[in-house]
Amino acid sequence: MSQGSHYYVPAPSTWPITGSVALLFMGFGAAFSVNKMPLGYGLLAFGFAVLIYMLFGWFGTVARESESGKFNQQVDKSFRWGMSWFIFSEVMFFAAFFGALYYMRIYSVPELGDLEHKSLWPDFTGDWPTAGPGITEKFMPMGPWGLPAINTVLLLTSGVTVTWAHWALKLNKRGQLKLGLFLTFALGFLFVGLQAYEYGHAYSDLNLKMSSGAYGATFFMLTGFHGFHVTLGSIMLFVIYCRVLKGHFTPENHFGFEGVAWYWHFVDVVWLGLFIFVYWLI
Amino acid sequence: MAAVHDHDVAHAHDHHPSGMMRWMMTTNHKDIGTMYLWFSFIMFLTGGVMALTIRAELFQPGLQIVNPEFFNQLTTMHGLIMIFGAIMPAFVGFANWQIPMMIGAPDMAFARMNNWSFWLLPPAALLLLSSFFVPGGAPAGGWTIYPPLSVQMGMGMDMAIFAIHIMGASSIMGSINIITTILNMRAPGMTLMKMPMFVWTWLITAYLLVLVMPVLAGAVTMLLTDRNFGTNFFNAAGGGDPVMFQHIFWFFGHPEVYIMILPAFGIVSEVIPTFARKPLFGYSSMVYATASIAILSCIVWAHHMFTAGMPVTGQLFFMYATMLIAVPTGVKVFNWTATMWRGSMTFETPMLFAIGFIFLFTLGGFSGVICAVVPIDIQVQDTYYVIAHFHYVLVSGALFGIFSGAYYWLPKWTGHMYDETLGKVHFWLTMIFFNLTFFVQHFLGLAGMPRRIPDYALQFADFNMISSIGAFGFGLSQLLFLYVVLKCIRGGAKAPAKTWEGGKTLEWTLPSPAPYHSFETPPVVR
Numbered sequence: 009m010s011q012g013s014h015y016y017v018p019a020p021s022t023w024p025i026t027g028s029v030a031l032l033f034m035g036f037g038a039a040f041s042v043n044k045m046p047l048g049y050g051l052l053a054f055g056f057a058v059l060i061y062m063l064f065g066w067f068g069t070v071a072r073e074s075e076s077g078k079f080n081q082q083v084d085k086s087f088r089w090g091m092s093w094f095i096f097s098e099v100m101f102f103a104a105f106f107g108a109l110y111y112m113r114i115y116s117v118p119e120l121g122d123l124e125h126k127s128l129w130p131d132f133t134g135d136w137p138t139a140g141p142g143i144t145e146k147f148m149p150m151g152p153w154g155l156p157a158i159n160t161v162l163l164l165t166s167g168v169t170v171t172w173a174h175w176a177l178k179l180n181k182r183g184q185l186k187l188g189l190f191l192t193f194a195l196g197f198l199f200v201g202l203q204a205y206e207y208g209h210a211y212s213d214l215n216l217k218m219s220s221g222a223y224g225a226t227f228f229m230l231t232g233f234h235g236f237h238v239t240l241g242s243i244m245l246f247v248i249y250c251r252v253l254k255g256h257f258t259p260e261n262h263f264g265f266e267g268v269a270w271y272w273h274f275v276d277v278v279w280l281g282l283f284i285f286v287y288w289l290i
Numbered sequence: 291m292a293a294v295h296d297h298d299v300a301h302a303h304d305h306h307p308s309g310m311m312r313w314m315m316t317t318n319h320k321d322i323g324t325m326y327l328w329f330s331f332i333m334f335l336t337g338g339v340m341a342l343t344i345r346a347e348l349f350q351p352g353l354q355i356v357n358p359e360f361f362n363q364l365t366t367m368h369g370l371i372m373i374f375g376a377i378m379p380a381f382v383g384f385a386n387w388q389i390p391m392m393i394g395a396p397d398m399a400f401a402r403m404n405n406w407s408f409w410l411l412p413p414a415a416l417l418l419l420s421s422f423f424v425p426g427g428a429p430a431g432g433w434t435i436y437p438p439l440s441v442q443m444g445m446g447m448d449m450a451i452f453a454i455h456i457m458g459a460s461s462i463m464g465s466i467n468i469i470t471t472i473l474n475m476r477a478p479g480m481t482l483m484k485m486p487m488f489v490w491t492w493l494i495t496a497y498l499l500v501l502v503m504p505v506l507a508g509a510v511t512m513l514l515t516d517r518n519f520g521t522n523f524f525n526a527a528g529g530g531d532p533v534m535f536q537h538i539f540w541f542f543g544h545p546e547v548y549i550m551i552l553p554a555f556g557i558v559s560e561v562i563p564t565f566a567r568k569p570l571f572g573y574s575s576m577v578y579a580t581a582s583i584a585i586l587s588c589i590v591w592a593h594h595m596f597t598a599g600m601p602v603t604g605q606l607f608f609m610y611a612t613m614l615i616a617v618p619t620g621v622k623v624f625n626w627t628a629t630m631w632r633g634s635m636t637f638e639t640p641m642l643f644a645i646g647f648i649f650l651f652t653l654g655g656f657s658g659v660i661c662a663v664v665p666i667d668i669q670v671q672d673t674y675y676v677i678a679h680f681h682y683v684l685v686s687g688a689l690f691g692i693f694s695g696a697y698y699w700l701p702k703w704t705g706h707m708y709d710e711t712l713g714k715v716h717f718w719l720t721m722i723f724f725n726l727t728f729f730v731q732h733f734l735g736l737a738g739m740p741r742r743i744p745d746y747a748l749q750f751a752d753f754n755m756i757s758s759i760g761a762f763g764f765g766l767s768q769l770l771f772l773y774v775v776l777k778c779i780r781g782g783a784k785a786p787a788k789t790w791e792g793g794k795t796l797e798w799t800l801p802s803p804a805p806y807h808s809f810e811t812p813p814v815v816r
Binding site for chain 1: 293294295306307311312314315316317395396397399400401402403405406409410412413414416417420445448449452453455456459462465466467469470473474475500501502503504505507508509511512514515517518519520521522523525526527528529530531533534537538541807
């Protein structure tokens with residue numbers, strides 16, 4: 009509530025309605041394509057292209073507004089509140105899937121193996137990992153100490169490099185800032201690449217699929233959405249890197265950087281939960 | 291905290307986009323609030339037509355107007371449209387119009403994102419409504435979209451899932467905007483405990499939205515992958531459990547009902563003091579009661595699932611936790627009543643709706659406590675008793691709150707007084723026909739009439755006929771509301787800045803109609 013300063017209210021803009029058109033096409037496109045109807049993928053691709061165009065335009069506008077000094081302390085604080093609650097909503101999104109994982113491991117799978125269900129499925133023991141009593145196709149679970157452990161090291165290291173870059177930004181050491189950011193998104197993309205390789209390994213060597221019952225569903229849902237978030241985070245870091253190359257951000261004023269760093273730490277923490285409960289404790 | 295408006299800086303006020311472009315591009319909280327309110331009213335009529343078709347079918351026993359499949363599509367879509375299309379957007383519309391004015395801010399914190407929050411709704415509604423026209427029709431498993439039914443349905447279900455994703459994104463953006471506006475843009479001197487109650491209730495509602503909307507997104511995403519990508523979250527053969535969907539869904543669903551009622555509490559807490567000409571009784575206890583209701587609402591979800599199978603310990607916990615909510619709710623009802631005690635009351639339309647709200651919402655609250663009792667709930671689960679209960683809290687609760695707020699602030703929004711006589715007629719018609727529709731449904735439910743079934747046994751015929759007559763009366767009465775609002779927008783007696791003698795909040799210090807940018811320089815609150 010700083011007095012005498014100016015709160016920036018942007019002029020009418022076409023970006024939001026562009027985004028709505030994008031999501032309209034993506035909604036219909038997705039519904040059509042999962043039902044194998046004609047036009048589905050076309051609508052989806054068109055909507056996605058419009059969405060990318062909108063994101064470029066909208067974030068570009070915000071970056072320009074920021075660089076021209078239109079945002080004061082109070083606007084900066086708004087961005088901080090906004091980003092914090094956005095990340096909180098993301099935490100709750102993952103909470104739904106972690107909730108499903110715990111529910112299956114604690115309730116539904118052991119219950120299906122208990123005495124009452126012996127008449128239905130006499131051979132099912134209710135141990136984790138499982139594809140459930142009705143799915144006979146065998147699979148192997150993903151072990152924690154191969155790629156997943158390497159991925160853990162990669163992500164934790166990237167958490168260090170992004171903080172290293174932040175220190176550099178605060179001390180106005182632009183060289184270290186660029187190097188730190190470069191390392192961070194490089195580690196991020198490397199993580200995504202290794203995850204993709206791990207998926208290939210799961211499908212071809214372990215016979216582990218989305219349809220592999222409780223284990224397969226939770227494994228792919230959790231690691232899939234996490235990988236999607238790492239991809240987004242890496243792209244965000246790359247955008248920040250490009251802005252740094254263009255000379256954006258000052259030691260005092262760099263919320264764009266900090267917001268992305270917060271997001272990056274969030275995907276990092278989610279990964280730790282995944283590593284422990286999806287990969288390790290099985 | 292003076293405001294800089296981008297276009298003002300460039301060149302005076304002269305290049306607002308006009309026509310449709312004004313509405314599509316606007317970053318103004320009042321324009322966006324207006325769009326939310328009109329969208330909500332259109333959805334209210336859409337969902338209302340579905341409700342009347344349901345009531346027409348139920349006018350007498352036997353199948354006469356629609357086939358059972360379509361009947362189920364109607365009950366499902368009526369619920370989804372009314373919740374996500376009518377009630378929630380109406381309250382966001384109120385938040386957009388009122389919060390900046392009531393806290394002395396120039397606009398919402400994220401004005402451009404605010405526009406997107408609104409403009410996500412029409413595409414979502416289009417997606418949801420067009421599911422009627424695809425093979426298999428609209429979703430027909432009830433608004434709660436429980437598997438396995440929802441996993442087996444046609445592509446209409448996928449459209450509903452994506453519509454829910456988009457509406458959820460809209461709600462999350464809207465609530466982040468509201469939280470940030472309230473926390474960061476209050477006028478100097480307005481501490482949290484000096485905020486108007488309406489602002490408080492919306493702050494707490496917005497927290498609930500950020501907490502539970504992502505969980506709904508997760509739940510419907512699992513439905514989507516179960517339907518289309520071979521996962522087995524809700525399939526016992528794969529180690530999953532359909533009951534798990536119910537847990538995740540109701541973790542969203544129960545706070546959701548408080549999301550739909552807390553802003554109504556806020557509106558009533560503004561209206562009653564104004565027309566009783568007394569400050570709100572027990573302001574701080576009101577704040578704490580609202581927060582307690584919100585916190586409790588997150589730990590009672592399984593009372594929707596007493597018959598789904600759960601340990602007795604679970605039933606007892608959820609029963610007692612649910613009954614506990616009656617305590618803070620009772621605090622609120624007590625405070626409203628105590629505010630009126632020895633007040634110099636007048637009964638203009640907003641006050642009539644507010645008092646109607648207190649009476650009927652309390653009735654709905656009582657039937658809620660009854661439903662919370664496990665042995666009773668096992669009897670009334672999925673009967674018309676439950677239908678009666680939640681329409682008492684959602685129609686005579688949430689909707690009456692919306693009507694009360696609309697009449698209360700219409701003069702501020704339009705600059706004209708609405709037609710007081712017609713407003714009162716609207717209230718009495720609504721009040722009478724509402725009770726005619728829903729009161730008898732308590733009896734139907736207790737006698738065992740199941741919900742979501744297009745036909746019924748002969749013994750239920752009389753009450754159903756009464757209920758259907760009431761429903762049509764109620765529906766037609768709402769056209770009168772439309773007429774009153776249009777008449778008020780087009781003209782009428784000039785409304786003074788301080789429309790209501792007892793109005794104490796900041797919006798009454800602004801001229802009527804309120805200027806395009808609310809507070810360019812912040813007022814100082816003592």
